[in-house]
Amino acid sequence: xxxxxxxxxxxxxxxxxxxxxxxxxxxxxxxxxxxxxxxxxxxxxxxxxxxxxxxxxxxxxxxxxxxxxxxxxxxxxxxxxxxxxxxxxxxxxxxxxxxxxxxxxxxxxxxxxxxxxxxxxxxxxxxxxxxxxxxxxxxxxxxxxxxxxxxxxxxxxxxxxxxxxxxxxxxxxxxxxxxxxxxxxxxxxxxxxxxxxxxxxxxxxxxxxxxxxxxxxxxxxxxxxxxxxxxxxxxxxxxxxxxxxxx
Amino acid sequence: xxxxxxxxxxxxxxxxxxxxxxxxxxxxxxxxxxxxxxxxxxxxxxxxxxxxxxxxxxxxxxxxxxxxxxxxxxxxxxxxxxxxxxxxxxxxxxxxxxxxxxxxxxxxxxxxxxxxxxxxxxxxxxxxxxxxxxxxxxxxxxxxxxxxxxxxxxxxxxxxxxxxxxxxxxxxxxxxxxxxxxxxxxxxxxxxxxxxxxxxxxxxxxxxxxxxxxxxxxxxxxxxxxxxxxxxxxxxxxxxxxxxxxx
Numbered sequence: 083x084x085x086x087x088x089x090x091x092x093x094x095x096x097x098x099x100x101x102x103x104x105x106x107x108x109x110x111x112x113x114x115x116x117x118x119x120x121x122x123x124x125x126x127x128x129x130x131x132x133x134x135x136x137x138x139x140x141x142x143x144x145x146x147x148x149x150x151x152x153x154x155x156x157x158x159x160x161x162x163x164x165x166x167x168x169x170x171x172x173x174x175x176x177x178x179x180x181x182x183x184x185x186x187x188x189x190x191x192x193x194x195x196x197x198x199x200x201x202x203x204x205x206x207x208x209x210x211x212x213x214x215x216x217x218x219x220x221x222x223x224x225x226x227x228x229x230x231x232x233x234x235x236x237x238x239x240x241x242x243x244x245x246x247x248x249x250x251x252x253x254x255x256x257x258x259x260x261x262x263x264x265x266x267x268x269x270x271x272x273x274x275x276x277x278x279x280x281x282x283x284x285x286x287x288x289x290x291x292x293x294x295x296x297x298x299x300x301x302x303x304x305x306x307x308x309x310x311x312x313x314x315x316x317x318x319x320x321x322x323x324x325x326x327x328x329x
Numbered sequence: 330x331x332x333x334x335x336x337x338x339x340x341x342x343x344x345x346x347x348x349x350x351x352x353x354x355x356x357x358x359x360x361x362x363x364x365x366x367x368x369x370x371x372x373x374x375x376x377x378x379x380x381x382x383x384x385x386x387x388x389x390x391x392x393x394x395x396x397x398x399x400x401x402x403x404x405x406x407x408x409x410x411x412x413x414x415x416x417x418x419x420x421x422x423x424x425x426x427x428x429x430x431x432x433x434x435x436x437x438x439x440x441x442x443x444x445x446x447x448x449x450x451x452x453x454x455x456x457x458x459x460x461x462x463x464x465x466x467x468x469x470x471x472x473x474x475x476x477x478x479x480x481x482x483x484x485x486x487x488x489x490x491x492x493x494x495x496x497x498x499x500x501x502x503x504x505x506x507x508x509x510x511x512x513x514x515x516x517x518x519x520x521x522x523x524x525x526x527x528x529x530x531x532x533x534x535x536x537x538x539x540x541x542x543x544x545x546x547x548x549x550x551x552x553x554x555x556x557x558x559x560x561x562x563x564x565x566x567x568x569x570x571x572x573x574x575x576x
Binding site for chain 2: 227229230233234236237238240247248251327328
């Protein structure tokens, strides 16, 4: 077990190394200040760490994590309830009509109602992630094999037991997969949401450095944002491994 | 002798118009083992679901211990697939019925540990079903049923996905269990040898909608050696003949 785990980690290290080498090669070939080599970016990154980069990072992390939690707390109950055919026949048309809309276009409305502060950003990200998780959760909740339920009913289960012992554990791996995809989307929207009307966050740092043509700083922002995504993704993978041992 | 199960003229028509059962009448005595055999799709499973209280017959009634059932009672249902929950360990699966019935934790542990030991599963308590062989899985399903100390055990083709050798082993195991605990059992199968080996009473159903074609008494069964006796083969022939008349 630990042997394969070590190999696993090693292959990640090798992949990271190859990416850095390719990056370095491209930077040498193109030889433009717009593509600094990894070492310069690393220096800029460590230097910025002493300045306000950690703060930007934390604010971005706060926004994106809150958004995901908000999306989850709404999408999971609604998605799970689709297991009841009666509820699903009510909810399904709404999902069908609302899901295909590019929700980012609601930005002006959200700002109109919730101002230009953190709340608007969180709501915008949550809105988009919400639908991704909802659609997956609903599909999974509807596909629970009824024999599992019969089996549980024969043990004298109540409705609550069915959700607790069958529907939720069955759907959980699918929610986690949706979340992993959702994290990518969430950070993309985060960048968009932070690119205006704020002085904080990695998105702001990137756009601001861009304006100032401060490429090392710009790259430090990009690397931080990538790191944020990577950390969230790793956490999810860790949780998934723990929770879905049975798969 | 008192009757554990009494099916009186039951018919079942599903909401989609499929007629599963028609005027089924038979009874199973307390402590008796009964095999129900018939072609695929003859409503055998429906019949078990009705006995367990999960489904209601469209007309007619079922008496369990002399009274009509309105919700799942102290009956245990063992299904071919989907009986065990893949997301629960062996221990959790066996424990589930007790948990749902609100049995105290310490007592749960005592009952489950003893069962796991009796069924030779103690080394697999933390395994997930997919890590077990088919025979092992069905043993877990039986353990879960027994954990509830049921008066009636209903089995829906419990061994049909097992290889011949494992199947025979589990049949012997079940027979010994019946002899020891004299639990009333109803076993649905489409295997003639299995029906004869395990059923003191053999109920033959017709193709859909299932009707009772014949009830054959099988007084000689009850011993593991029965499988090798002349009477066994003759009984199998008798059952086969009755079935061939209706298919």
